Amino acid sequence: MAEPIISFNDVSKAFTTRKGRLVAVDGVSLDIRDGEIFGVIGYSGAGKSTLVRLINALETADSGSIRVLGQEVTALPERELNKLRSKIGMIFQQFNLFASKTVLANVAYPLKLAKTPKAERLAKARELLDFVGIADKADAYPAQLSGGQKQRVGIARALAADPRILLADEATSALDPETTRDVLDLLRRVNKDLGVTLVLITHAMEVVQYICDRVAVMEDGKVVEAGQTYDVFAAPTAATTRRFINTALHDRPSPDTVARLRESYPGRLVHVRMKDSGAGFALSKATSGLNVAATIVYGAITEVEERPFGAVTLELVGEDGAVGQVLERLAAGGSHVTDLGTAAAPLEDPTWRELVTAS
Ligand SMILES: Nc1ncnc2c1ncn2[C@@H]1O[C@H](COP(=O)(O)OP(=O)(O)O)[C@@H](O)[C@H]1O
Ligand SMILES: [Mg+2]
Structure with a gap:
């Protein structure tokens, strides 16, 4: 080189x-x-x-x-x-x-x-x-x-x-x-x-x-x-x-926003950064053959370096095992996944605290 x-x-x-x-x-x-x-x-x-x-x-x-x-x-x-x-x-x-x-x-x-x-x-x-x-x-x-x-x-x-x-x-x-x-x-x-x-x-x-x-x-x-x-x-x-x-992306919902989202979307919420093929494609690949409904509830598909990039929160509805498989597939495809749990069993976003803490 x-x-x-x-x-x-x-x-x-x-x-x-x-x-x-x-x-x-x-x-x-x-x-x-x-x-x-x-x-x-x-x-x-x-x-x-x-x-x-x-x-x-x-x-x-x-x-x-x-x-x-x-x-x-x-x-x-x-x-x-x-x-x-x-x-x-x-x-x-x-x-x-x-x-x-x-x-x-x-x-x-x-x-x-x-x-x-x-x-x-x-x-x-x-x-x-x-x-x-x-x-x-x-x-x-x-x-x-x-x-x-x-x-x-x-x-x-x-x-x-x-x-x-x-x-x-x-x-x-x-x-x-x-x-x-x-x-x-x-x-x-x-x-x-x-x-x-x-x-x-x-x-x-x-x-x-x-x-x-x-x-x-x-x-x-x-x-x-x-x-x-x-x-x-x-x-x-x-x-x-x-x-x-x-x-730049305003992609991560705040804890307040997540609480509000849970009122309309009681299923499993996950925050996902999706690479390469574009979010839509990555998502259909991850859910293919599984009985899981995925809805984008927050965030956006945008461009980085003129390539598609998705930074979104999804609601996944389906049996636990199937939802777990979707998460595994997303992660295996190079996406970064944060599990926010369900309305019934919520999980805190560990990154949010870091985002609001001054350096
Ligand atoms: N000529 C200088 N004399 C004294 N301190 C300086 C001088 N230039 C920069 N600094 C200090 O060096 C640090 C880095 O400054 P700088 O390179 O301008 O940072 P940035 O461009 O990222 O804001 C700062 O704390 C700044 O106050
Ligand atoms: Mg400067």
Whole structure:
């Protein structure tokens, strides 16, 4: 397999603050592959921004190795670093545009720094504005633009130097949900059409669900979980990850909701995360040949990584043995099953307590 485009090996970074030494990044090892969209999710203060800033050496590591595009960042002299930085674009939550420059001048600015001839850099900037869908705003000033348009300018500017990698630090966090989708669709085109590797920092699991191929979950400077986005959604191992997933899917009924559901659905309630073939198919396979009626009573079929994913609560009605067989089949098919019992013999959802407990 090809060398990862970005590789962290046991990287740590601490800051000295008034309260003492603060370890922002703590022994992180991580590989990011060429051409993928990689998400880093975590709560505020988890160390995400510090981690991305280590990639282009805006921060320097205390220990460990960071390889980017085949070079050891921690050992590069400033001159070489600048060369490397030109291959890494970056976009931000607050856009960081020059208020006094036009949109076109903002986008052309990195090329001006690189001493690209004027006609060439303006032509490139127009081409990029066309790519991000705001060619008509070339002569406008940032203050005249909506948030989504500003971020499009930010993306166009970050692409001016034809980067191999684009770092996005909470790039959609200041945008409403609909605009967020539009900007994520654009970032997907940046990845697919231009072949740019994306590293996407976010605290919103919806963003990961929508666009990331793989994801790392950070907590207290450490990576507590990493993997293919779909697999992480289907079988999260860290409590923090489960909390994030619940915010994206709103899939798990609260104890109050379960109590209400039991009034209408006295049968066996089970919470199921269903993989791959889609929930409907998984369900018909699990109940096939058995005298069990299954009803979806809560949750939704949604998409993760553009693949169907079901996170639902079912009522299963049938003989105990048959219902047990359905549960076994679901689990064997890769679904994660939580038994909530029946109205007559209820079981508590052990995950719920974990979801509402602050980290
Ligand atoms: N330049 C700095 N000086 C001191 N502390 C910092 C600095 N940058 C970040 N930190 C601290 O490091 C921790 C991680 O910060 P950060 O990487 O920004 O997290 P995130 O992006 O996940 O919110 C936080 O506790 C933050 O206060
Ligand atoms: Mg941050």
